[in-house]
Amino acid sequence: MSVVFEKPHSLCDVNLHYCPGCTHGIIHRLVCEVIDEIGIEGNTVGICPVGCSVMAYDYFNCDMIEAAHGRAPATATGVKRARPDLMVFTYQGDGDLAAIGTAETVHAATRGENIVVIFINNTTYGMTGGQMAPTTLPGQVTQTTPFGRDPKVQGYPIRVCEMLSTLSGTALAQRVAVDSVPHINEAKKAIRKAFENERDEKGFSIVEVLSTCPTNWGLSPVEALERLRTDMIPYYPLGVFKDCDAKNPKEEK
């Protein structure tokens, strides 16, 4: 009998703490499938954020470091500079990466740090109970925007991939979603490309994954996936915003 489907080795055999309908589990699995397929588990160090995936160090089977809120790209920089032979990835949410950690994100990208950033955009702070995130959409009701996000008061959401694609050190900036099988397959390809970029020393690679938070959105898992399609994708278009060898630029000066 041949095995046709199994849990990736680099995903620990434990129960995840995520809420029902949350897509973190899918994204964890995609990252682990890629780590297994490229065969880098024994040589990889992952950096966890502060937020819902704060305990991801218990879920990834490679060596793991828990960073301070927003500082994962700096911590990853320290690992990678000390040990360039290691594969290093961060796994960060939107508050972590695009609010408190904006400086660390932008500067890791502009330095062309040879790391992978997996960026989970679910338009809310999940762990603390659903406050406004830097990615919260205009009109979106959260605990701290009870009347809906008003751009005149709270400003506009940040499109992270578009912003980082302007930086010369960025090798890959791609936005994907995990709301459907075709999108999930596309997401895996992007994650694989990011890790291959790191292996091939092409520079900073970020994969932004549009994700759901049924609990804090107050929606069923199915409704949450629908919202991702109807509300998020129009504001955060899927696609490749940059794809190059940032360490050997052809056209950029």
Added chain:
Amino acid sequence: MERNLMKGNEALAEAAMRAGCKCFFGYPITPQTEISAYLAKKMQANGGVFLQAESEIAAINMVLGASATGTRCMTSSSSPGISLKSEGISYIAGSDLPCVIINVERGGPGLGGIQPSQSDYWQATKALGHGDFQLLVFAPASVQEMVDMVVKAFDKADEYRMPAMILADGLLGQMMEPVTFPEISVEQKPKPWACDGTKMKRKHNIINSLYLQPETLENSNISRYERYKKIKETETDAEIYLCDDAEIVVTAFGATARVAKSAVNTAREQGIKAGLFRPKTLWPFPVKEINEACKSAKNVLSVEMSMGQMIDDVKLALECRIPVSFFGRTGGVIPKPSEILEEIKKLGGAE
């Protein structure tokens, strides 16, 4: 051994490399700039990494990452920059990671000034970030001690898996003195806890400071404090000068202690029984040593470049058995030997 005339900051940087420091992450700030500039020139040729970070916050978190791989690493800054690093220092301590942090102090609070100061004593010894933790704090008083203490700081940080700080000041950082570099054995003990890849041969290592179960967090803190208890018993260090018959003991650390020593010498010339107690470790504070130094003291005078911070530890260590007075200059003003002598005389040493 070869003697070199070097600035304090540069000598410290050279000693750090010789002690096996392979990564330096920093952000520009006066008056520690020479450390960065020196390492920017030398680190790469020495097989190490120099990286200027986008902020003090990023620099200390880069230190966390490099340390987590088991690599000896360092950052340096001055007072306002150390405040920014305090978040990362708390995480490093909570994660039981070794590293060396240099604070070439300047006047505060706020942006303060850029002249020498010792007003970060409380910060370094009591509260360098949130939570229950301590740093090893070394207080050099010469360029030679900048060298010797940074070497020791790397060793002790590794031994106890905790951050160590060199608490210097702008005066020590900027002045030039002859130094010799000790023979250093760079052989380091293995770090089985490091995140350097499982190689599929061991369970994954986790470097973490999060414990959601109160009892687990409490146990983690208790085990750290057991190490601290051992450190308090074995790692204190101090210079005791002319204290055998001293009726007035001046306590001072770092550059201030050099000025105080001049005042003590002059007092002795004038027949006043004065002595000097200089802690070389600020945490752990040399409690046993200060009690030894003050065995015949009738008065103690704490002299500091601050509004009075170490004086708290002096009183606690002496359990308030001896009256402790204070003299300090702050904001970048360096106390004069004559001012300290005057204070010594006020304490009844004049007759």
